[in-house]
Amino acid sequence: MPEVRLEGLGKRYGNLTAVNNVHLTVHDGEYVTVLGPSGCGKTTLIRMIAGIIEPTEGKVYIDGRDMAGVPIEDRDIGYVFQNIALFPHLTVKDNVSYGPRARALPPEEQLRVSRRFLELVRLLDRMGMFPDELCGGEQQKAALARALASGSRLLLLDEPLSALDSRVRVDLRYELRRLAKELGLTTIHVTHDQEEAQSVSDRIVLMRAGAIVETGTPEELYARPKHIFTANFIGETNLLEGWVVEIRDGISVIELRNGGKVEVHQTDHSVGDAVVISVRPEFMYPADEGMRAVVRGITYMGTYWRVKAETEDDEEVDFDMATLDGNLLTIGKDVYLAVNPKAAVLYPRPEDGVEEAIRLE
Amino acid sequence: MVAAISRKRFLTGWTAFIILFFLFFVILPTIYILSYAFTEWGSIEALLEDQGRMDLIWGAIGASFQIAGIVTVIDIVTGLPMAWMLVRKDFRGKNLLDTLIDMPLAVPTAALGFSSAMFFAITDESLQAPSFALGTIGSPYLLIILLHVVFSYPYMVRSLSAILVQIDQTYETAGRTLGASPLTAARTITLPLFRAGLVTGIILCFARSLSETGGTMIALATMANARGFATGPTLIGEWKDALDSQPDLAAPLAFVSILLILLSLALLVVIKLVVMRVHLPMGRIWPRPERLLSRGVFPKVKDGLAVLFLVVFVLVPSFFIFTYVGSVEPTAFDWAPFIRSLLYSFLIAGVVTGIDIALGVPLALYIAKNRSGRLAGALDVLVNVPLIVPTAALGYSLGVFWASQEIVPTHDVLLIVLAHVAFTYPLVVRNVAGAVEEVDPAYEETARTLGARPVQAFRRVLYPMVKSSILAGAIMAFTRSLGETGATQAVVANAQTAPVYIVDLINLETAAGYYSAGLACIMLIVISFLFMLALRYVTNRRAR
Structure with missing residues (x-):
């Protein structure tokens, strides 16, 4: 069962420190948001967990396993990108079945899996369409189905809603949490929107300038923030x-x-x-x-x-x-x-x- | 009110003039020779009976197309890993590699032909090729393939990397988060997205190889025992040279030109259709072998081979001439005729570039701004024609066109300029039209709302944004004109431009002739290098 543990994780680019000495444990089945203003290192953090960026210090453990040197494709993660990144030359169905296909599952199994997850995000009727024929919210739902269909129990969401219209954004938030809880996933969700963080998470990790300021439930961080920065940033x-x-x-x-x-x-x-x-x-x-x-x-x-x-x-x-x-x-x-x-x-x-x-x- | 009307009339007249210039000075002369098939069908019919000539023609045309096809495939196979490395990887020495790839572009094809042939081919005793030359290629066919790879490889790598840069790397990363190995992700996601851009690269490479004349002729002359082998363009050059003494060559010349023009245009259509329609069997994924090939030593071997190819098959042949000139006994070199031919070439290239800019930029603006209109759309397609047609065929067609009328006097220099304008003009138009389309019209509209007149809005807002594309087009036009042999020879058989002068030196087949040709080539390389540096300096300073 996926539990994510970060120990002294850091990323430096020359003199610039993007992420500094982060210690964090995300428990199995927990929905955690990493919240912070832009440039605080939250995207670098989630990319290091996924293996897209190599950390310069510290370790990432997924399910107790040290991820040093483990390439992206072997980490068994589902990742949703801010810019959605649906493959433009494939239909929605083929996008969703890409994960099963990359693992060379038999074609009928690929179809079964993609149908199941498209049904889950209520996009079954859009199966044969190409990504540019969908509206923004549908695109991100398809991207979510694609990430889930890879079969991973760890879902990484990199600002998944920030490219969408505000109304769609609010609807999709609840959808995200519903699916994560229904499927029993461990979820790490990066966002700069404190309202979004408050409405979806079990726990919020607030970051600033590459480091964690404070961690707590949405209520704790709103009602009794331990740090003056938190009091000002949240609400x-x-x-x-x-x-x-x-x-x-x-x-x-x-x-x-x-x-x-x-x-x-x-x-x-x-x-x-x-x-x-x-x-x-x-x-x-x-x-x-x-x-x-x-x-x-x-x-x-x-x-x-x-x-x-x-x-x-x-x-x-x-x-x-x-x-x-x-x-x-x-x-x-x-x-x-x-x-x-x-x-x-x-x-x-x-x-x-x-x-x-x-x-x- | 009056002023406004007259301005509008002036604008309409000006646009009409530009379009007419394009149609009558560029397009019509380029394909005029096609009319020969209707007016002189009798002589072509007679030619078809002439088995000896027909064998020559089909042999040369077949060789041209086969060579262009093979060269394009080699370029794609070896250029793709190189482009990938330059765009997607970070390593020490990347900038150096990037510069090295551009280096052969600074060498005129005439010099490339001499240098590569000396490195690859079995050469005449009196040439005294350095002992470390490869010197093993005895087949002219193979030599020309190698030569064309040398000069087209940089273009292929550049156009492939230009496409690769535009494909968002997130797609590949997304594929990998879904469990695909880097090789699988590249094959199933990036390559299919690549396809449209690949067409451009293939057409560019194919057309360049099909068109190349000067370097090919020089390489064939340098090689021992290459007599009897010809490509389409060199056959045109040869026959045009002999046309004065053998007037019955007019029909075969016209026929070769017609074939080259029609086949190259047909090929353009076929390539577009084939590459866009054919579905490669990309569907299956083999997780284990592909994963294996993505890891450990394999990618390093692939990158190593790509660099090795660049060095052995592109860089060394390009610059081999330096070792030659350093290693043989110097002989006296008469600079005067060479300098004269060089000045002649520069003069022509300068005038041609001037005409291209003055009359090409307005057409580019018209095409870019009326893209949805039928006329502009048609012009946009037509602009590609002179780029695809082999320049020797273009030159011959153009020569016949101007000789057939009596309005414009046909002086040698004028004919060469007109021929060079025909195939360099599209370079300027395409560069500038592409850049103008990229610019959001809102900038110019904003300037108009702030009270600027259209001309002012262009000069102050649009022009600074597309200036670099005009310069890029000008540089391309200038260097293409400077290095051109095929078109020059096909309009005026004995024009003394620098490449033609070098061919003559090599054809002497004496030690002194070869040595002089070597010196002349180095001189050409140095001059075009200095020229590129100067232009780069000017563009950089202006850009700031």
């Missing part, structure tokens, strides 16, 4: 700088730079420490007292209003209002903002400043 958040001025009854009181005070249910810092509070816009709301700000913009988002406000020391703060309450605010109006103490997270203030800590590269 949206407000980062407010301040100092711990008081600790009592499991609550830290933080004084912000503009003098306002915020309470947070977290006590792992001492009085006097410089900290950053991360609060998601949905956990910040207008109150009778708190942080003073002026409303600068209101945008209708469908299920809520997004309000942009400016604090007294010119920091921008976003918060959400229920759709029905949107008309209570107008641009230029003063508001006092309160923070849900259970939903705010404290970080020690980074030495190089907040900007540096959340930079994408």
